[in-house]
Amino acid sequence: MAKAKKDNDWNLAPAPESTGHVKIDKKYDLFIGGKFVPPTAKKYFETVNPATEKILSQVAEAGQKDVDKAVKAARKAYDTVWSKMPPVERSKYIFRIARLIQERAREFAIIESIDGGKPIRESRDVDVPLAAAHFFYHAGWADKLNYAFPNAEVSSLGVVGQIIPWNFPLLMAAWKIAPALACGNTVVLKPAETTPLTALKLAELFMDAGLPDGVVNIITGAGSTGQALVEHSDIDKIAFTGSTQVGKMIKRSLAGKSTRLTLELGGKAANIIFEDSAIDQAVEGVVNGIYFNQGHVCCAGSRLFVEESISSEFIRKLKHRMDHLILGDPLDKNTDIGAINSEGQLNTIQSYLEAGEKDGFEMYQSNVAVPKKGFWCRPTLFTHVSQSSVISKEEIFGPVLAMQTFRTIDEVIDKANNTPYGLSAGVWTDKGSKIFNLTTKLKAGVVWANTFNKFDPTSPFGGYKESGFGREGGLHGLSAYLKITG
Ligand code: NAD
Numbered sequence: 001m002a003k004a005k006k007d008n009d010w011n012l013a014p015a016p017e018s019t020g021h022v023k024i025d026k027k028y029d030l031f032i033g034g035k036f037v038p039p040t041a042k043k044y045f046e047t048v049n050p051a052t053e054k055i056l057s058q059v060a061e062a063g064q065k066d067v068d069k070a071v072k073a074a075r076k077a078y079d080t081v082w083s084k085m086p087p088v089e090r091s092k093y094i095f096r097i098a099r100l101i102q103e104r105a106r107e108f109a110i111i112e113s114i115d116g117g118k119p120i121r122e123s124r125d126v127d128v129p130l131a132a133a134h135f136f137y138h139a140g141w142a143d144k145l146n147y148a149f150p151n152a153e154v155s156s157l158g159v160v161g162q163i164i165p166w167n168f169p170l171l172m173a174a175w176k177i178a179p180a181l182a183c184g185n186t187v188v189l190k191p192a193e194t195t196p197l198t199a200l201k202l203a204e205l206f207m208d209a210g211l212p213d214g215v216v217n218i219i220t221g222a223g224s225t226g227q228a229l230v231e232h233s234d235i236d237k238i239a240f241t242g243s244t245q246v247g248k249m250i251k252r253s254l255a256g257k258s259t260r261l262t263l264e265l266g267g268k269a270a271n272i273i274f275e276d277s278a279i280d281q282a283v284e285g286v287v288n289g290i291y292f293n294q295g296h297v298c299c300a301g302s303r304l305f306v307e308e309s310i311s312s313e314f315i316r317k318l319k320h321r322m323d324h325l326i327l328g329d330p331l332d333k334n335t336d337i338g339a340i341n342s343e344g345q346l347n348t349i350q351s352y353l354e355a356g357e358k359d360g361f362e363m364y365q366s367n368v369a370v371p372k373k374g375f376w377c378r379p380t381l382f383t384h385v386s387q388s389s390v391i392s393k394e395e396i397f398g399p400v401l402a403m404q405t406f407r408t409i410d411e412v413i414d415k416a417n418n419t420p421y422g423l424s425a426g427v428w429t430d431k432g433s434k435i436f437n438l439t440t441k442l443k444a445g446v447v448w449a450n451t452f453n454k455f456d457p458t459s460p461f462g463g464y465k466e467s468g469f470g471r472e473g474g475l476h477g478l479s480a481y482l483k484i485t486g
Pocket of ligand 1: 165191192223241242299423
């Protein structure tokens, strides 16, 4: 066995996931009306592996005419097939999709890691199983909607436009498509421009599942494609997940129209550690909350509040753990921290690191080696930051933690709620009473206690304030895709 060179160099032998069975085409067209069709303007853009900077594929850029074709295909499928199909038959298709995702789980996990940069451990153990779970859960509801909302009349909305970000490409597609189909709607989905591949693989899977043509259409492109979808006159609902900035633009452009809208936007979650918590467990929870997945999580615990009496010990233990995180090849099963999703996002993160240093806060970065090619950021901790600083106010979407201390419960509640966001929060304590006190007072859509970043399809997820409105998952998520009367 290889000998460790120093305490912080574990020197594990590489354990890369084999990619032999994974097929990525050189070029992908748009998935409209049940088949792949070239874009009207014949324009394509590159999708790149952020860990190597190698081009993976050329992907079609949908223009306004293509968006129109996709919406027409979805409308036709809604009017002639999907809305007329008995719900129990719809549910069979959704179950089939869930099972096919499970069967092809390794392939999906590998493509997710290659296209997005996230560690295979996460795509294999979180993204893909949860995506399958979302289809299973909603397949179960498809023929029981009247029981989900007793004493009410429920009906589908029609054609739904869905726009998703790059941090959980397959999972976000599942969060959007599964409830929409279960409720009897048809879909036009636009994945993010830096991570289109798993959505396109999902299109192939829909063909294998025999899903009727046009029930789900997948159009690739950047912001202008998303905008054309939002502005299309024959869309009954827009479901958007992404930045608060784009969410606000979408809300403005739908003002005065009857189009339904749900927005799942940014976050700046507080992770609160009390002196009576299990400290080693809390350190691991903080690492899981911000450093795994490179901080590319909307609900990342990016603001850390530690009770003053344990702050020195906590910082020491956290730095020690940071030094042992393994950064590198996303396909290596030992990797904790993969690549930053794109060069643009890396530049954004770097500008925040500079802002934090310029404000005079102490910055600690783990001393892991960083590969020469690709986009990488070392796990970073800023200690004793001020409430008003840019790094504690704005969403960075990178592996950057801004830490403050507190002395009393009221103080930490005030500090945690002092943000325009309200997506999630975490509380670490031995006392159940403290947990109940904080869960009622923290203004966040989800509050985790003695854990972080845990998801389940039965549990609604969504935010307060500038983190958006509407919920995904559970009964609340279903209701966002239904007309409910009575
Ligand atoms: P983004 O807003 O830049 O892009 C999201 C999607 O919107 C992409 O598909 C993009 O092409 C599209 N888009 C861009 N401009 C558009 C426009 N004018 N009209 C319509 N569509 C447009 O966000 P991002 O950088 O891809 O993702 C990161 C953001 O997503 C972070 O703020 C993160 O917090 C948020 N997010 C939120 C959740 C949640 O559930 N609340 C989940 C994941 C990510």
